[in-house]
Amino acid sequence: MPFDSLSAFLDALRKKGELQVIDAAVDPKLEIAEITDRVVKAGGPALLFTNVHGSQFPVVTNVFGTQARTAMAFDAANLNEVADRLRKLFDISALMPSEDTKSILPFGGALKSLGSLAPLANAIPQTVNSGSCQDVVIENPDLSKLPVLTTWPLDGGPFITLPLVVTRDPRNRRLNIGMYRMQVYNERETGMHWQRHKQGRAHADAWGDKIPVAVAIGADPTITYAATAPLPPIVDEYAFAGLLRGKPVKLVRCKTVDLKVPADAEFVLEGYVDNTDLRTEGPFGDHTGVYSLADLYPTFHVQCITHRKNPVYAATLVGKPPMEDAWLGKATERIFLPLLQMVLPEVVDMNLPVEGGFHNLAIVSIKKKYPGHAKKVMNALWGLGHMMMLTRTLVIVDADIDVQDVRSVAWFTLNNLSPEKDVVMMPGPVDDLDHGSYSVAYGTKIGIDATRKTAAEGYTREWPPDIDMDTTTRRLVNERWKEYGIDLSEKSVHSDNWSGQGLDALEKLLKQ
Numbered sequence: 158m159p160f161d162s163l164s165a166f167l168d169a170l171r172k173k174g175e176l177q178v179i180d181a182a183v184d185p186k187l188e189i190a191e192i193t194d195r196v197v198k199a200g201g202p203a204l205l206f207t208n209v210h211g212s213q214f215p216v217v218t219n220v221f222g223t224q225a226r227t228a229m230a231f232d233a234a235n236l237n238e239v240a241d242r243l244r245k246l247f248d249i250s251a252l253m254p255s256e257d258t259k260s261i262l263p264f265g266g267a268l269k270s271l272g273s274l275a276p277l278a279n280a281i282p283q284t285v286n287s288g289s290c291q292d293v294v295i296e297n298p299d300l301s302k303l304p305v306l307t308t309w310p311l312d313g314g315p316f317i318t319l320p321l322v323v324t325r326d327p328r329n330r331r332l333n334i335g336m337y338r339m340q341v342y343n344e345r346e347t348g349m350h351w352q353r354h355k356q357g358r359a360h361a362d363a364w365g366d367k368i369p370v371a372v373a374i375g376a377d378p379t380i381t382y383a384a385t386a387p388l389p390p391i392v393d394e395y396a397f398a399g400l401l402r403g404k405p406v407k408l409v410r411c412k413t414v415d416l417k418v419p420a421d422a423e424f425v426l427e428g429y430v431d432n433t434d435l436r437t438e439g440p441f442g443d444h445t446g447v448y449s450l451a452d453l454y455p456t457f458h459v460q461c462i463t464h465r466k467n468p469v470y471a472a473t474l475v476g477k478p479p480m481e482d483a484w485l486g487k488a489t490e491r492i493f494l495p496l497l498q499m500v501l502p503e504v505v506d507m508n509l510p511v512e513g514g515f516h517n518l519a520i521v522s523i524k525k526k527y528p529g530h531a532k533k534v535m536n537a538l539w540g541l542g543h544m545m546m547l548t549r550t551l552v553i554v555d556a557d558i559d560v561q562d563v564r565s566v567a568w569f570t571l572n573n574l575s576p577e578k579d580v581v582m583m584p585g586p587v588d589d590l591d592h593g594s595y596s597v598a599y600g601t602k603i604g605i606d607a608t609r610k611t612a613a614e615g616y617t618r619e620w621p622p623d624i625d626m627d628t629t630t631r632r633l634v635n636e637r638w639k640e641y642g643i644d645l646s647e648k649s650v651h652s653d654n655w656s657g658q659g660l661d662a663l664e665k666l667l668k669q
């Protein structure tokens with residue numbers, strides 16, 4: 158069953174031994190961050206700090222810190238299972254008339270498959286009259302009561318790091334939820350760090366000077382994920398979360414602004430962003446592993462805070478990878494693959510390595526069919542929405558290369574490259590956080606075509622065949638393996654020999 162609130166998810170984590178409660182007194186300034194950093198990097202549990210200096214509210218971090226917990230948030234065993242759910246849902250071939258029905262009934266196939274469209278109903282959020290996020294209403298808000306974390310020594314101040322920022326497009330009333338960090342300036346004011354390509358920023362531009370905003374902190378984990386997902390403007394994050402979790406999300410109307418928030422969110426901040434009130438925001442220790450520099454961003458004025466009776470304040474720590482957001486990013490990699498394949502069916506798989514901070518490197522395998530195919534895919538990826546268009550390095554490999562195995566990718570790419578012909582330099586927009594670029598938000602991206610070259614692409618030589626043992630010999634050796642008596646157990650191999658990769662590979666071979 159999907160979880161209706163963060164608290165419900167935390168209960169489930171506690172039962173599974175995936176939540177560690179820390180009753181020792183801790184400081185929200187740096188101390189919680191340092192503890193969290195160590196635990197995230199060790200692959201440890203979610204952390205619930207119950208005794209936080211200066212606040213009555215507990216803080217939870219590292220909720221999404223492992224693949225297992227992130228998948229559990231979607232009520233799935235792993236992230237591929239979540240992607241498969243979407244793949245089934247968007248399998249438009251189910252809408253085509255099938256061979257046996259089309260002669261009898263026009264659109265017979267479509268009618269036949271209507272049943273399979275039922276899950277789409279989960280995309281329609283349910284607006285309810287009351288929700289636990291409004292158990293307590295504070296009309297005289299004071300942000301200093303919240304245990305907002307300062308995460309790194311040079312940070313400009315405390316930052317709300319897991320906010321679900323809700324805005325509405327004034328032109329068509331569509332809602333958007335985006336995760337944009339918020340630096341707390343004082344009791345009632347914060348920064349609003351929506352970057353130039355983000356939907357919240359587009360809404361703000363459409364409103365003009367003053368834009369109503371609600372911020373939920375701590376919600377059903379699928380909504381939290383949806384706020385980070387690179388969805389096109391026409392897709393409502395609440396609808397997407399409903400599809401992902403297989404149950405409509407429940408929303409309530411805010412008390413002071415015409416917006417809707419998750420009914421069972423832990424905290425909600427209501428107010429407006431003043432586009433004319435630009436202040437210095439940052440620096441902030443960011444997910445690139447360096448500080449993003451101070452810059453001007455508009456100010457959020459909080460006019461009302463509502464919360465559950467016993468709310469938990471949700472926070473995350475970003476910094477040198479891997480961090481908790483690695484698994485939010487990996488969820489996007491898996492969940493968006495089937496969507497990407499609808500537009501680019503030649504794409505077999507993609508890997509956004511954690512070390513690349515998600516916008517620095519995408520490795521994509523394709524079924525190459527024609528000359529220049531890899532370059533066509535590069536152009537298509539750079540032409541897509543805000544995540545892919547900012548990808549600094551694109552590596553395109555052939556379908557038989559496992560993009561999740563970066564060693565194979567390195568071998569294949571480094572082996573096949575003719576830099577003059579295979580490397581594309583593409584000027585264009587780059588991520589606001591891309592400090593490698595010589596100017597802000599505009600620079601150059603690189604595409605590497607590592608696919609096997611063909612004569613039609615001007616390759617004048619014979620392409621060398623890959624080395625692979627023939628199946629007969631493999632089978633023979635498999636069958637006789639025990640006879641040879643070779644000991645390759647953990648104790649007899651050197652641990653410095655490719656970090657045990659050889660043993661894994663051997664195991665795979667023996668299963669063939």
Ligand SMILES: Cc1cc2nc3c(=O)[nH]c(=O)nc-3n(C[C@H](O)[C@H](O)[C@H](O)COP(=O)(O)O)c2cc1C
Nearest residue numbers: 335336337338350351352355356357385386387482
């Ligand atoms: C932990 C975390 C923090 C983020 N902080 C910011 C931020 O401060 N500013 C920003 O523009 N995007 C930030 N992002 C990325 C956006 O949430 C992401 O691009 C999302 O798709 C934006 O939604 P939108 O497309 O509706 O604008 C963050 C993502 C994560 C996971």
